[in-house]
Amino acid sequence: MRQGELSLAGFLALLSLYLMWKSTELPIGYISGQGPGGGFWPFWLSFGMLLSCAAIAWNWWRGRSPASVSDEPLMDAFGWRTVARVGGGVVAFVALIPIISMYGAICLFLVYYLRFLGRHSWLLTLAIAIALPIGLFFFFEGAMYISMPQGLPFTQPFFDMMYDIIY
Amino acid sequence: MEVFSLIVDGVATAVQPINLMLIVVGVAVGLFIGAMPGLGSVNGVAILLPVTFLVPPASAIIFLAAIYYGAMYGGAISSVTLGIPGASTAVATTFDGRPLALQGRASLALVTAALASFVGGTVATVFFSLFAPLLADVALSFGPPEIFALMLLAFATFVGLGGDDIPKTIFSICFGLVLATVGFDTISGEPRLVLFDIQGFLRGIGFIVLAIGVYGIGEMLWTIEQTRGDVTTTNPKMTAKGLLSDTKESVRRGWKGTWIGSVLGFFVGVLPAAGATPGSLMAYGVAKMTSRKPEEYGTGSPDGVAAPEAANNSASTGSMLPMLTLGIPGSPTTAILLGGMVMWGLTPGPRLFVDESEFVWGLIGSFYISNLVAVLINLAFIPLFVWMLRMPFTILAPLIFVLSIIGGFAATRSMHDIWLIVIFGISAFFMRKFDYPLAPAVLAIVLGPIAEPTLRQSLLLSSGDPMIFFTRPIAAPITVIALILILWPAVKLVRRKRQVVNG
Incomplete structure (x- = not known):
């Protein structure tokens, strides 16, 4: 479980990075007269996902989540x-x-x-x-x-x- | 007194034989549709709309409204008996309804849901009858900043509900919101987040795809793995005496949630673009926060069933208010109802109350009757619903898989979405193994299409200045409350640490 917790957080962080990159196909900044670009909302949400993954990894390192301190296998x-x-x-x-x-x-x-x-x-x-x-x-x-x-x-x-x- | 006599006239219209028959049929159909994972009131109303051309317009609307009511009641049935919300409005009902069922108290959960729905629907109808013009004015004054602030409040409430692991809850919310952006940018019209350049993503990812994946496929895999596949579901005793004692217990232990849901649900439902889903979620959150025993929530609290159920019924009535008085649908289902009214030559808006008074008050009268019929049918058939739990799991599980897949296809008409359902289901199973809460993602994908445009419109109004959410008289307090809720877990953590240090 311990290894799986970090692996899943890593995988989800990669997914977040992919979504951030994909979001940049549309403008992610503020366009004068038009408001935020089409990529603004998904980009920053994906960034939020990435930060969450970092926080999950931080909790794993400190052993704060149940999975991060479990030596049991994911499934038998x-x-x-x-x-x-x-x-x-x-x-x-x-x-x-x-x-x-x-x-x-x-x-x-x-x-x-x-x-x-x-x-x-x-x-x-x-x-x-x-x-x-x-x-x-x-x-x-x-x-x-x-x-x-x-x-x-x-x-x-x-x-x-x-x-x-x-x- | 004038309103009272109009209500009496309306009820008299609703109990005319044809209308009464349509109410009974509509409620029964709605209960079935609401209980089926993958089909909700919006599907039922949309699909059965053409059938209603067989009857007069007023009767047709009464029939469709009865389906809407029935589906609101029905959503709780699958939430409790299967652990799968029949519709997004019943997601919060699973939090405590399912634990109650697993404790062998499915009948208590179903009785509580039915009674709370009845009270919620009836209270909302009374509000509807008495305060229609005033509340419509309030809802009309809401602009994009106010609506976004309300969405933020809904998400903030969810952070409090996500349990101890806040990063996983926030991940889940952000993930659901990102999924909602897949397809086209609604403002510029350009393709957006077409993942891996697969054309099927141009259609976007519907709420129902994620919901069925998570709560249909994922839930079944989870249950099979946890129980080793050979468990039979709980076998609750169902007798008339038991039903009576459940009724007494649900009144005693669920009254607070019922009233919170009834009042809050109506006011959230009346706001355009809010509706029953955030209403039920917020009611659950408020009931939990104001409870003396918040730790009981999530483990099988009758209040935790009553609050969202009262709220979703109350909100469904509330959502009809802006539709009838302003011509603005308060939910997807009322949008279809509005379309039907226009087809029948009725023009929703303030003039409707003057020009088609008999129709309006007949419809309002039908709300009272539909609620009564729905609670009676629901309570009468509780043994049938509980019987579903007695089925061997090796029969129930494949039936749920089949209903999930066929229901998913009925709602989306796309094999691409069916594959997504399977992928989401398997992913949900593994994420759940690591304690990722998945309900926030499902709620976020529902609210995402409302939250994004209102945020962008707000920022456009303020030339990019986010202070717009803190300077408008209605948006500011909602935003501040939302921020307090988001920061509350951190504040609690700091206080706890200080106590430990001082102690």
């Missing part, structure tokens, strides 16, 4: 594995949306999570994985008139059938 192997499985599942879910549509990706994600991470029965898994995307389809496409990504062309017959029901 089980924690890393759990976060990787769940976080990886979410990343895969989003990556699948442009391919198999929002509803197809939801269905697959639910099967993955409920069956393989949650170890629920196939009956419960399939009941939720099929009913929820269909319910969401009727809510968003039918009631709210919001079209979700439909994926590659091979999903079109499914959408044609569903649109026939709601229109």
Whole structure:
């Protein structure tokens, strides 16, 4: 944790410097007759971020924050594995949306999570994985008139059938 | 007495069968929309606006206002049961609502939220009815310096709320404000902070993207990691008797927060460009600062639930005041309502009270009825909301991931934003591991688009002299209070050190 606290502060300080540099693409000073330039507000806020990171590092050096005096690891192997499985599942879910549509990706994600991470029965898994995307389809496409990504062309017959029901 | 008879007439209009039906449906829809992470009153009102052309204009506005009310109540449901604010207005509700739920007292948090919302909405409606012309005049006199001073006060309050680690809180506020500047400079119209030259950033980063990332994805990852993924949520007892005792307890332990939120929320809500989010935040801060036991805040204090909930309902009513009397929307949702009124041939402004008196007082009457309907529906369905907590976490977690992603897309219609949600979520998880408070960033991204233009306009007015915030009669005291709040932790630290030295 101790090493991580300083590493994160360092990373955020670099991010602050990048944002300061990026802000200078627009004027950061006062323009006569126009007021502060477009980069003024983000530049000084980024500078505030940088100062905060310096203060965090100063507190780390003095051992004032709980993380700076902790010798515990950020996460144990089980924690890393759990976060990787769940976080990886979410990343895969989003990556699948442009391919198999929002509803197809939801269905697959639910099967993955409920069956393989949650170890629920196939009956419960399939009941939720099929009913929820269909319910969401009727809510968003039918009631709210919001079209979700439909994926590659091979999903079109499914959408044609569903649109026939709601229109 | 004239006002009283106008209110009675207005209530009579609101309880006409069609209006009453629309209020019930609107409140129920609003509750659902408000409870869904990613969808708030603004989404619901915007999306359902075209549907209202099926009914007369007055009924349509009553329906949309009922959705607005319902969503304000609904935001608390997900804040308490899931730990994810349904809307920015309910962020402060998570501070104490979620700890209460984790202690197995979700029903107390929900009852407190419902009752505080009811009182807040009703008090604000009474204020609205009685003091409309006077308060509209006050709000009209606010210029950019006053509005920026108010924003500064909101951030200053947050520094006090951020816990002990002030640098991390300030980092979080600045980060949220910087994220709000991504896209285009609204004054010069030039692209700004297009990060890594990715074109998707030209659209800016919406509040909802950060909020869903932090409170949807990040919160779930956190809970899964902390609980090893195999925990089931709390299993509170829900009986009629329990509901009654929760009501008594919430009245006893939440009355102070309720009154602070009700009064403060209205006055903040009435200011153009302020609204329910800073109102709820400030109410929480003031309730904490004036409490005899401020250390209880953040650990499950009913006052900490009541203050923001009363304030957001009160502010939502307050935000309708400048919309109806001056034609200036007090919040994004009222901006859409205003657009709808114009479409229906109603011109908001002082003349509306004269030319369309029946409509105005019918709408005001509907505020009273909507509040009553909302609290009844909310209380009646508390067992349903608490049932969500009884679901095994391995079912609840993927449902929240799914709702976060699909809700995020519904609000933004952009895959770029969905990827940002995931990135913010994973980043939030790691930042939380190192005790970075994330709520200030979410609040800052909401208030940033108001704070920046008002600061720049103020400095333009004063030719770059920041003393403008200290010389105007309304801006000066607000700015001074904000600075005192910002410096207060440092003053406390110095005093503590002196005490240690003297001791």
